[in-house]
Amino acid sequence: MTNFFRILAAVGGLAMFIYGMKTLSTGLEKTAGGFMEKVLAKVSGNILTSILFGAIVTAAVQSSTATTVIVIGLVNAGLLKLRGAVGIIMGANIGTTMTAQITRLAGGSGDSNNFSTTVSAVLAIAGILFIMIAKKNKYKTIGEILIGVSILFAGINTMKSNLEPILKGSEAVRSLFGLLQNPVLGILVGIVVTICTQSSAAAVIILQTISSGSGGAVLFASAFPIIMGTNIGTCATPLLSSLKSSKNAKRAALLHFYFNLIGTILFLIVIYTVQATVGWSFWDKEFTQGDIANFHTIFNVIVTAIFIPFAGVLEKLACITVPDKPDEEEDVFSKEDLLDERFLVTPNVAIAQTREAVVQMGIYARKNFEAACMMFDKYDSREIEKINEREELLDRLEDRVGQYLIKLNDCKLNEDEGRMVTTLFHLISEFERIGDYSVNLCETASVLYEEEAHFSERANHELMVVHGAIAEIIGLAIEATKTMDMNVLTEIEPLEEVVDRLVEELKAVHIDRSKNGQCPIEVGIHFLDILTNVERISDHCSNIAIYLISTKKQYETLKKHEYLDELHKHGPETYEKKLKEYSAKYSLETLA
Incomplete structure (x- = not known):
């Protein structure tokens, strides 16, 4: 029964984390006041510039899904060309990894954990003061952002403190993550968790929390397929958002999907080929919170670097999947x-x-x-x-x-x-x-x-x-x-x-x-x-x-x-x- 209440509290912590992330993202978007969309809409055909803007905007709003949906909207409205969307989507994958890097601060032990708890409390107090005292909406929005960060950290701490007694030394957890060394299962888990939480960053942070509390049950071999699965799962919302949009908006959503899918397949081939021939020294070693955050970043940076010369290929693939319609059909397209x-x-x-x-x-x-x-x-x-x-x-x-x-x-x-x-x-x-x-x-x-x-x-x-x-x-x-x-x-x-x-x-x-x-x-x-x-x-x-x-x-x-x-x-x-x-x-x- 004790474990039941701990699991319930951990789920509550997850809910707090997701709500905090949503509050933070919404507040940042409101603060941007349209600047984000204006910047993205003016991105030139330079792929490196597009990637940089995509990464910065996503790191700012803490959501690659939000950035991709914005890109789809801009493409649909004719404010952004499809070629410009390729780089922004690539950059969004890099920008979203910053969430895991930041929240690892909340996942330590001892002084680190006390520090994150203190920061969470201070941010909550400051946020409440802004909301209650400020008269202008922009200051109230700053308060919402601070509250969002506070709830986010509090949620992580709640998950960690309640899961650690259950996970530490648990053979069931070790057996489960042993099964997840199967790349297909690992990727599927990453996809499902990401779709359920509507955030790849949230899925990665859940994995970080489990790693922190399980006492070494999470190994590299079982963690990296889950991380790559989160990249595919994050495509679900943009794909759904594009269903009733123009052909170019559908193509933008497919660019996102193909980029993540092909990148995942290539990475899997390389990792398992090296493991089968030479072997990775860290294959069966514990994958800590920091390791998970670093791998998430490195994976997305490398995949983006690989695809820079092939951005045009991605665009053509999306255009083949959603071909042009005859002129007479296109004229009937209802706005x-x-x-x-x-x-x-x-x-x-x-x-x-x-x-x-x-x-x-x-x-x-x-x-x-x-x-x-x-x-x-x-x-x-x-x-x-x-x-x-x-x-x-x-x-x-x-x-x-x-x-x-x-x-x-x-x-x-x-x-x-x-x-x-x-x-x-x-x-x-x-x-x-x-x-x-x-x-x-x-x-x-x-x-x-x-x-x-x-x-x-x-x-x-x-x-x-x-x-x-x-x-x-x-x-x-x-x-x-x-x-x-x-x-x-x-x-x-x-x-x-x-x-x-x-x-x-x-x-x-x-x-x-x-x-x-x-x-x-x-x-x-x-x-x-x-x-x-x-x-x-x-x-x-x-x-x-x-x-x-x-x-x-x-x-x-x-x-x-x-x-x-x-x-x-x-x-x-x-x-x-x-x-x-x-x-x-x-x-x-x-x-x-």
């Missing part, structure tokens, strides 16, 4: 798939995914606008059906993205994340309205076709000018949503002003034509309807710029006049220059 609820645990990734879905809404809206404009020149009922299908997709995306943003808003967000979520709420409405006005244009084209009515050649040329301006301003709104680039944002308002002037000029010109009998009144009404719709589309693009600038500049709200002031502050000469450029580009004088 709803980006909105996987598994990403909600990492708000920055979820926001990046949502933003990509909003960008896709803009792309669909622009396609509908361009297709609607074509209907005035050459009416096609099949194209009308496609426009209506895209409009239905836009409506569905608006609903789906809105629901996802509500769930995202319920997560713990920092100020920047909360501001971006609010902006995305506005943007989905703006792009959906652009789609609605494009459908209105379609309906006007249909009426003209049914009535067998036509605009004059001059009126058609005028519409081509204004349609070109609207297509460009929608493109700028999409690009601004994707990049948040201030240079792009500052181009929208000058073009919107040009559109307003152009519409007013065209209204006046067309009214004169109608008065002079050059255009039937019925047809003239449709012409004015078109101008009203395109002007409103331009206004919605301007609204998008206002929301994005408000977010970028961290304003609570931004009124129209404040928006114009901000543009002039950014560079009045730039605004005037762009105004002149667009005025010349979309001038009716070119039609004279």
Whole structure:
């Protein structure tokens, strides 16, 4: 019965450890405030740079799984190329070994054990003070990080103190680890424990704790297959996260899996070949906590070094497994798939995914606008059906993205994340309205076709000018949503002003034509309807710029006049220059 309670306490210690690790990881991610994703997204094609960033980020958040899921999200959102993902994933495997190196401090005996207990207590006190006294969220988050580290160390100490009396000198434990010298069994155990704990680092630390308390039962021959199994087990979560993602996101998850699987197989072949021919002097010797941590690090560093020249091979293997689809199938790919609820645990990734879905809404809206404009020149009922299908997709995306943003808003967000979520709420409405006005244009084209009515050649040329301006301003709104680039944002308002002037000029010109009998009144009404719709589309693009600038500049709200002031502050000469450029580009004088 005593052993039963000790085992129960040890399991409680494991729960404390996992919770502490989760609290620490979450706190570090919140503190990063999106910096982590921004850095990863900017990693170049240099494999060594990618590996370095992957290792640093993973060591910072204490989770290779979190890093890999972030990478999948960035690849899925088109913010990171697959080649860049290879190096980051390799680096993540190195970074995750730092956890075992750090926590070995908690696993000693005597003074070392007392030191870790004291550190745990001090961190807990400091963390509680930060949480209770601090008013700003960033300081409360620091408190969460300290509490996480404290609980993590306390969990390790609890596991060790309760397992040691049970494991020390136990023949059953020796027999069990004797069986685990079978590499297949050892690897399977590593995989299963990692999947259950959702962390390869946690699985390695459990092995360290057993080694510390068993009094020499854990040997090199039985420990190293378990360690290698943990590397394969850690692929489970990223693979699951990629199931509903784009083909490149699936490839990124498979890169992670193939890298760990092939690395494990190669290492097994080398280790057992040397053992069979020369023999390892430490094969049957005790594998201590420090040995386990060191082997975990050395194994991942060597495998990464081996694969550096073959990064392209890994990429090709993933591409062969998930081949390209024909263009027509790829065009049907729904951006709803980006909105996987598994990403909600990492708000920055979820926001990046949502933003990509909003960008896709803009792309669909622009396609509908361009297709609607074509209907005035050459009416096609099949194209009308496609426009209506895209409009239905836009409506569905608006609903789906809105629901996802509500769930995202319920997560713990920092100020920047909360501001971006609010902006995305506005943007989905703006792009959906652009789609609605494009459908209105379609309906006007249909009426003209049914009535067998036509605009004059001059009126058609005028519409081509204004349609070109609207297509460009929608493109700028999409690009601004994707990049948040201030240079792009500052181009929208000058073009919107040009559109307003152009519409007013065209209204006046067309009214004169109608008065002079050059255009039937019925047809003239449709012409004015078109101008009203395109002007409103331009206004919605301007609204998008206002929301994005408000977010970028961290304003609570931004009124129209404040928006114009901000543009002039950014560079009045730039605004005037762009105004002149667009005025010349979309001038009716070119039609004279």
